[in-house]
Amino acid sequence: MNTANTEMDDDLREEYDLSQLRLRKTGSGRKAFQGVDVHLDPDVAEMFPSSEAVNEALRFLIRITRHKTVG
Structure with a gap:
């Protein structure tokens, strides 16, 4: 069984808090943070x-599609 040493020897200062660090991938496979x-x-x-123009056009299309199916 391979046991890894969990302690790291590094030069980071103790005041650096990296627990809240967000990593962002680059390229086409990255996750979008909003939308x-x-x-x-x-x-x-x-x-x-x-993109606002696209959203407006799609919302309009949704409204007229719903109106035609309801009425």
Whole structure:
């Protein structure tokens, strides 16, 4: 059985608290900290200047779809 030494020999000062350190991966596989990443095809993306515009269009589509199914 391989037992690892849990104590580390390092030069970190005792006042450094790394327990709250958040690591952020880079690249396409990283986790977003807020929201969901959606990739639009170029022809669709050119119609929307920002993510807010995309959200507004999708909310409008949701509203009219619900209205047609209810009424």
